[in-house]
Amino acid sequence: MEIFLYELVGHDVTRPFSPHCWKARMALRHKGLEYTSLPVPFTKVRHVEDGFDRTVPVLRHGKDVVQDSFAIAEYLETTYPDRPSLFGGEGGRAMARFVESWSHVHIRSFVVSAALMDIYSLLDEVDKEHFRRTREAFFGMRLEDVVNRDPARLDEFSRSLEPMRLTLKRQPFLNGKSSGFADYIVFGLFQWLRITSSVRPLAPDDSVSEWFERCLDLFDGEGRKITAA
Amino acid sequence: MEIFLYELVGHDVTRPFSPHCWKARMALRHKGLEYTSLPVPFTKVRHVEDGFDRTVPVLRHGKDVVQDSFAIAEYLETTYPDRPSLFGGEGGRAMARFVESWSHVHIRSFVVSAALMDIYSLLDEVDKEHFRRTREAFFGMRLEDVVNRDPARLDEFSRSLEPMRLTLKRQPFLNGKSSGFADYIVFGLFQWLRITSSVRPLAPDDSVSEWFERCLDLFDGEGRKITAA
Structure with a gap:
């Protein structure tokens, strides 16, 4: 099917x-x-x-x-219970919600502040109009004014990833020895930035960058098939 | 045994x-x-x-x-594999490491800054001397100067708990429907503050406070048996 x-x-x-x-x-x-x-x-x-x-x-x-x-x-x-597990059990499913919440607070908000105009620029005219109208109503300001790429903002973002770095000292993926849905939650946000924007807030030798590269390699390079912005 | x-x-x-x-x-x-x-x-x-x-x-x-x-x-x-699981599977065990890292960065550091002198005051003289000497060497300053209870610090701490609040909107415990080791990791830090200090950074109707009360109730009130400072 x-x-x-x-x-x-x-x-x-x-x-x-x-x-x-x-x-x-x-x-x-x-x-x-x-x-x-x-x-x-x-x-x-x-x-x-x-x-x-x-x-x-x-x-x-x-x-x-x-x-x-x-x-x-x-x-x-x-x-598909017989195929590789996305959560590694009920505990993993519940805690993937915590990873989702954490990434929403720290990573999603950063990508919005760094890449909002980049995302806007990728849209067709009719979608641009819609995007600007709905997002400006939500933020209460012009799209251009939401964007913040100050070094201090990038530093704050990098610091917010410290819990992930500590975890990656122990295991290659948030899900443990192999990747799982918790990894894809965070991967999706970094992939969003990679595809839409040239902003690169992390050094290549940051353990989070190294984890992201591992994720890009997964499944015959599924994520890498779309080139970076 | x-x-x-x-x-x-x-x-x-x-x-x-x-x-x-x-x-x-x-x-x-x-x-x-x-x-x-x-x-x-x-x-x-x-x-x-x-x-x-x-x-x-x-x-x-x-x-x-x-x-x-x-x-x-x-x-x-x-x-004791046949007794209630602490992790809810391998995914939960791996992600409990993420919860541990997150709580280390955000909660442990707050309790130290809020309660260090309270902890000191609970010790015997010989332990006080040891505690002061080792911690002052670590922090590079007097114990008294590590303490920071400014409203801005309390606000920053409260904001750092937002990922946990978002998670608790969906489920009563970090571990899901019932508590697990991920909860005890965070509980231990709040219990440390509760037992050693009168600082109460969160309102009683904060969903994190409500979660903590649920944890204090667990196992015939194991945590509640020790009275608050």
């Missing part, structure tokens, strides 16, 4: 960039599943699966439609 | 306060195990089990001697 994954794109439909879509992609590849990517620009997201939801990724598998990257990972874990 | 747990104490040997010893205590209770607590002041730690190691907790179980709270949890998980 074919699997379809609706993924966010800008003008270039061959370069999906959404962090959440990358989480779902990596989860599918972790399970060894083939899928067909269905690219969707911002203003078409609400039409996906007859307006099933307002965000992507959305996964369609036969009659099943699943929205939200974590829900997709849980769906795949339940549907 | 009797289990002994060497635990750090100050002048009052009935009030173990070390965060790491509390992690081990909770792990033992989680497994439903009885144990005998062997209180050890700072200057006696190096004599534990013939100088086995320079830190407590140390667990003695028959011929087995295990040092370090995480190693104790792993030992108990391996030795």
Whole structure:
């Protein structure tokens, strides 16, 4: 039964960039599943699966439609229990939520502040208008004013990764000896930055950079197939 | 086979306060195990089990001697696989390391800055001298100057807990529906503050405070048996 994954794109439909879509992609590849990517620009997201939801990724598998990257990972874990586990048990599933929350607070906010205009520049005109209108209402300021690439902001971001560095001293992945969905959660955010922006906040010999390179190598270089910005 | 747990104490040997010893205590209770607590002041730690190691907790179980709270949890998980799991699988064990690293960076450092002189004041004279000498060498300043209870520091600490609050919106414990070693890691640090200091950085209706109260209730109120400072 074919699997379809609706993924966010800008003008270039061959370069999906959404962090959440990358989480779902990596989860599918972790399970060894083939899928067909269905690219969707911002203003078409609400039409996906007859307006099933307002965000992507959305996964369609036969009659099943699943929205939200974590829900997709849980769906795949339940549907394909005999394939490599995404969570490594119930404890891992629960704590992946903590990793998700941590990355939301520290990494997502950084990528927004560093790359918002880069993301904007990748969109078609109609999506640019939509993106500017919705995001400026949310932030209460012009997109241009959200961007903050001050060295102090980059330093703050780097410091916020210290818990991850400490963990990587003990094990190559957040999931332990091999990668799991917790890794893909954080990977998705760094991949979002890599694809949309030339900002590179970490040195190549930072253990987080080295971990990211390991993630880019996974599944025949799934993440590396999309070139960096 | 009797289990002994060497635990750090100050002048009052009935009030173990070390965060790491509390992690081990909770792990033992989680497994439903009885144990005998062997209180050890700072200057006696190096004599534990013939100088086995320079830190407590140390667990003695028959011929087995295990040092370090995480190693104790792993030992108990391996030795008592049929009792309630501390990690909920391999993924949970790996990610508990991330929780440990996160709490080390954000919570341990806060408790030190808020409660260092409180901890000092609980010690016997000989331990006070040892504590001051070793910690002042480490910090490169007087103990008194390490203490920082400025409102800005308390705010910074509270903000650093945001990933935990986001997680607790979804589930009552870091470990999921029920508590696990990841919870005890964070609990140990808050319990350290609760027992040694009157500083209370969080409002009672903070979801982290509510989680801490749930942890204090566990195992017939194991944590609550020691009154707050």
